[in-house]
Structures are given as structure tokens and as C-alpha cells.
Amino acid sequence: AAPPPSAPGEPAPPPPPLQYSLLLQHLVGDKRQPRAWDPAALGGIPCPPKSEEQKMVERVMESCPFKAALACVGGFVLGGAFGIFTAGIDTNVGFDPKDPYRTPTAKEVLKDMGQRGISYAKNFAIVGAMFSCTECVVESYRGKSDWKNSVISGCITGGAIGFRAGLKAGVIGCGGFAAFSAAVDYYLR
Helix, strand or coil: CCCCCCCCCCCCCCCCHHHHHHHHHHHCCCCCCCCCCCHHHHHCCCCCCCCHHHHHHHHHHHHHHCCCCCCCCHHHHHHHHHHHHHHCCCCCCCCCCCCCCCCCCCHHHHHHHHHHHHHHHHHHHHHHHHHHHHHHHHHHHHHCCCCCHHHHHHHHHHHHHEEEEHHHHHHHHHHHHHHHEEEEEEEHC
């Protein structure tokens, strides 16, 4: 459609916008309408809206105290299993230094295995809770959830554990725990 002819002396009217520019106005311009995200419209599995109980359970499971308690319990179980395993393969379990030729009884061996299992379980539980709490604080402070949180909290946890033996042990603990945390985070993501 051509513009109507103008009278001699009047300026020519502007040409009508191209159809392409009208299309752009609707796609990315001022006339763009926001669409509701509906996975069913794209062929996905429809998901009903979450109830208040589901939202509450999600909030509880994502809270710092729940994560710390879960890490503590998980560390206790893993540490206990590790302690019992190491006691089972140790040749000195039940060994009496006063009588080195005496064979330990099953009761003595099981008692030593239980003591070592409890000792490892407590240590692993403390480390798990420390790491989880530290990671939660770092994530809250940074406002991001990425691999740097686990590396920073690993360094803080390892440094705090190693610092009891001195500054050099604290630095080594910081580096070692941070590297281990980065490796685990890389593997899990």
C-alpha cells in the first residue's frame, strides 16, 4: 500500500512501518505480553501446584539446622562404620602390652572395636556438623549457591581442626579440606 500523494508544498508523510518491525514490537518491544510458564503446553508432564504442607516441608529440609543435623547423623553413622572397619583389620585390637603372647578374647576385641567405632563416629559427626554449619553461613553471606561455598567452608573447617596442632597444621588442614571439598563438589555436580 502506497502512501496517499501529498499536496505540492507539504512534507511527505512518513512511510508505514515494515511488517518485520511490527513483529519485533510484539516479540521484544513494548507490546510484548508476558506468558505464563506452563510445561503442559510444551508437552511436559503437568505438575499440580504444591500444597502448604509440601512448601513447609521443603523450607524445613532446606534450613540450616536440618542440614547440620543431617550431616551430624550421617557423619556419626559413617564414622562408626569406618571405626569398626579399621578396628577389624587392625592386628593390635585387644592387644595387652603386659602380656604380648596372650591371645585376646572375642569379648575384648569387640569391646575395642566398639570403642574405636564410637570414637570415630563422634569425630566424624563433629566435622560433618562444622562443615554443614559453615557452608550454610557462607552461602547465606554470599547469597549464592555454587562450588565456592564448599571450598571456603572446607578451608574454614579444615583450618579450625588443624589449628589445634599449630599454625602450619591449620594452613595444611585448610588447603587439604578445601581441595577435598572442591573435588567432592565437582564430582557431585
